[in-house]
Amino acid sequence: MYIHDEFDSTLLKERVDEFRDQVRRRLSGELTEDEFKSLRLMNGVYLQLHAYMLRIAIPYGTLSSTQMRMLAHVARKYDRGYGHFTTRQNIQFNWIKLSDLPDATADLASVGVHGIQTSGNCIRNVTTDQWAGVAPGEVDDPRIWAELLRQYSTLHPEFSFLPRKFKIAVTASDHDRAAVKIHDIGLRLHRNGAGEMGFEVLVGGGLGRTPFIGKTIKPFVARRDILTYIEAILRVYNQYGRRDNIYKARIKILVHELGIDKFAREVEDEWLSIKDGALALDEAVIADIRSRFKYPAYEKLTDNPDELKQALADPTFKAWYRNSVSHHRVPGYGIVTLSLKPVGGPPGDATAEQMDAIADLADRYAFGEIRVGHEQNLCFPSVAKRDLPALWRGLDAIGVATPNVNLVSDIIACPGLDYCSLANARAIPVAQEITRRFADHDTANLIGRLHINISGCINACGHHHVGHIGILGVEKNGEEFYQVTIGGRADEGAVVGTLIGPAVPYAQVANVVEDIVEAYLDLRLRPDELFIDTVKRLGVEPFKERAYATG
Amino acid sequence: MTSPLQQKLKITGPSIVTANRTGDGAVIYRTSSNGWSTELSDAAVVRTADDAKALWAEAMADDLGAIGSYIAPVEVGSDGSIEPGNIREAIRLRGTTFALPASA
Numbered sequence: 260m261y262i263h264d265e266f267d268s269t270l271l272k273e274r275v276d277e278f279r280d281q282v283r284r285r286l287s288g289e290l291t292e293d294e295f296k297s298l299r300l301m302n303g304v305y306l307q308l309h310a311y312m313l314r315i316a317i318p319y320g321t322l323s324s325t326q327m328r329m330l331a332h333v334a335r336k337y338d339r340g341y342g343h344f345t346t347r348q349n350i351q352f353n354w355i356k357l358s359d360l361p362d363a364t365a366d367l368a369s370v371g372v373h374g375i376q377t378s379g380n381c382i383r384n385v386t387t388d389q390w391a392g393v394a395p396g397e398v399d400d401p402r403i404w405a406e407l408l409r410q411y412s413t414l415h416p417e418f419s420f421l422p423r424k425f426k427i428a429v430t431a432s433d434h435d436r437a438a439v440k441i442h443d444i445g446l447r448l449h450r451n452g453a454g455e456m457g458f459e460v461l462v463g464g465g466l467g468r469t470p471f472i473g474k475t476i477k478p479f480v481a482r483r484d485i486l487t488y489i490e491a492i493l494r495v496y497n498q499y500g501r502r503d504n505i506y507k508a509r510i511k512i513l514v515h516e517l518g519i520d521k522f523a524r525e526v527e528d529e530w531l532s533i534k535d536g537a538l539a540l541d542e543a544v545i546a547d548i549r550s551r552f553k554y555p556a557y558e559k560l561t562d563n564p565d566e567l568k569q570a571l572a573d574p575t576f577k578a579w580y581r582n583s584v585s586h587h588r589v590p591g592y593g594i595v596t597l598s599l600k601p602v603g604g605p606p607g608d609a610t611a612e613q614m615d616a617i618a619d620l621a622d623r624y625a626f627g628e629i630r631v632g633h634e635q636n637l638c639f640p641s642v643a644k645r646d647l648p649a650l651w652r653g654l655d656a657i658g659v660a661t662p663n664v665n666l667v668s669d670i671i672a673c674p675g676l677d678y679c680s681l682a683n684a685r686a687i688p689v690a691q692e693i694t695r696r697f698a699d700h701d702t703a704n705l706i707g708r709l710h711i712n713i714s715g716c717i718n719a720c721g722h723h724h725v726g727h728i729g730i731l732g733v734e735k736n737g738e739e740f741y742q743v744t745i746g747g748r749a750d751e752g753a754v755v756g757t758l759i760g761p762a763v764p765y766a767q768v769a770n771v772v773e774d775i776v777e778a779y780l781d782l783r784l785r786p787d788e789l790f791i792d793t794v795k796r797l798g799v800e801p802f803k804e805r806a807y808a809t810g
Numbered sequence: 811m812t813s814p815l816q817q818k819l820k821i822t823g824p825s826i827v828t829a830n831r832t833g834d835g836a837v838i839y840r841t842s843s844n845g846w847s848t849e850l851s852d853a854a855v856v857r858t859a860d861d862a863k864a865l866w867a868e869a870m871a872d873d874l875g876a877i878g879s880y881i882a883p884v885e886v887g888s889d890g891s892i893e894p895g896n897i898r899e900a901i902r903l904r905g906t907t908f909a910l911p912a913s914a
């Protein structure tokens with residue numbers, strides 16, 4: 260956990276007071292909607308189809324049990340009893356009243372949580388690996404660097420009005436769980452040949468209308484230089500980014516239009532002029548941030564305790580254990596993923612009762628710490644293996660122990676046309692139907708790792724371009740249609756998927772997915788050849804044939 | 811920028827003006843008596859571009875009561891009943907097309 264300092268709590272308190280006054284002036288008519296809109300957006304308040312929506316950032320995906328209980332409280336008191344975890348380590352409340360927002364934001368601020376910079380053309384919530392600090396083989400805890408960037412970017416005057424929104428993600432593991440290659444800036448912590456720790460910096464990744472995978476702009480930036488280097492990128496973007504055309508305003512377009520080499524030269528020139536300035540990092544600053552992350556007092560435990568051995572005789576527990584518990588860097592502990600993807604449920608939603616129960620279970624078994632991953636699941640980063648059977652019973656009782664993590668029913672889906680005013684088509688019911696088709700866990704296990712991503716429009720909040728199977732809602736003559744891509748991936752081998760053919764109507768989408776999966780089962784060389792590898796080996800044609808055969 | 815009200819407006823069938831209520835964001839419909847209602851059946855139905863523009867202008871003038879007003883298509887039954895003209899409006903009227911998590 261990270262312990263915030265006085266500065267953060269003062270800032271939040273002042274911000275809540277300011278927002279309370281703005282809402283008061285809006286409701287009394289002193290402010291017009293035109294005047295108020297940018298103020299509410301700066302506090303994460305959007306207008307959706309049915310109501311206002313409040314988006315709350317969960318910096319680097321880390322929540323304390325106290326914060327989780329507060330999210331439950333806000334869901335219960337001001338919303339309709341649930342929240343939606345997004346692909347950017349945020350949570351959204353979908354039904355909140357403008358008149359309740361000052362009190363809701365004050366309650367959230369009391370535990371250090373807020374919606375600042377979850378909207379607008381600024382640097383958004385810096386995201387990272389939900390296994391940060393516990394993943395085996397990790398170079399460093401990436402949250403330290405995400406926190407540094409949070410402090411740097413919070414209300415940064417020069418970068419509060421960039422040409423467009425700006426997203427940064429950090430990873431420190433070989434396997435990228437933070438999808439850094441689809442961010443405006445992606446940072447990969449690693450060691451160079453001399454054994455020094457530093458960053459590979461990627462730039463210009465992003466999805467939306469024009470998807471690009473990030474390109475390496477500098478293979479190694481020393482830790483001392485990371486802020487100055489990022490500042491140089493932001494300055495070049497701020498100066499040259501297209502403000503004249505919203506569709507061309509993201510940094511990915513600038514990088515593409517200039518070419519990575521020219522862009523890199525511009526950044527290098529800027530960087531050389533500021534490299535030794537005030538933002539050159541002092542080790543003491545990093546040490547101070549590091550000291551504010553509190554790690555559990557791990558015990559010396561056996562990796563295969565009796566409690567676990569006995570519980571593994573139960574096939575239901577065993578299925579969950581194999582699917583949802585991962586290796587921890589400390590022997591005797593495991594990383595537990597809580598599936599927010601029950602069969603037939605809306606992906607990423609949690610009720611207030613679930614949130615409260617999760618907070619209690621975290622206190623009891625997981626050092627009071629919860630993580631949020633971009634796959635819209637939660638995670639307990641550190642659980643003693645001897646406690647796993649008891650924890651599983653607790654998670655199962657509240658419906659978050661579906662053993663489908665990374666399987667076909669672990670679908671990422673944006674809110675789509677059921678909530679979002681920008682949507683062309685629904686996403687959640689499509690996901691629900693697909694999970695019903697693959698409800699049988701044995702079948703899902705037979706299929707193996709398969710990521711399905713669904714977006715309700717080209718803005719791609721569901722990251723459909725990088726789904727192994729990607730589904731994009733489009734509108735044709737007032738009807739919902741869906742384009743299907745395959746072969747995308749969001750990890751260290753990130754690639755944009757390929758369209759398999761014409762869009763299909765709503766009622767056909769789950770059938771097409773079934774056809775694609777059946778084709779894969781027939782075509783794979785071995786049971787351990789993953790879907791994504793079969794697509795890579797064979798291309799889209801055989802899948803396309805199958806999907807459109809019955810037309 | 812040209813105001814939307816000055817722009818050419820095409821409507822292809824019966825239409826209404828809808829928005830969200832400022833205080834709580836609820837979906838509301840412009841009525842023929844210069845007010846708003848949460849019931850679609852209370853909405854004023856217009857059939858020409860000029861009438862639609864006039865109704866919309868009225869709605870936009872009420873900045874305190876409503877936000878984001880726009881013209882939306884409807885279908886009017888032979889008995890005068892009003893139904894949403896597309897799926898977006900049907901969802902705005904009836905809510906999500908699945909049970910909400912807390913009530914499931």
Ligand code: SF4
Pocket residue numbers: 673674675676679680681682683714715716717718719720721
């Ligand atoms: S992808 Fe489109 S429909 Fe989905 S949440 Fe984003 S903007 Fe809304």
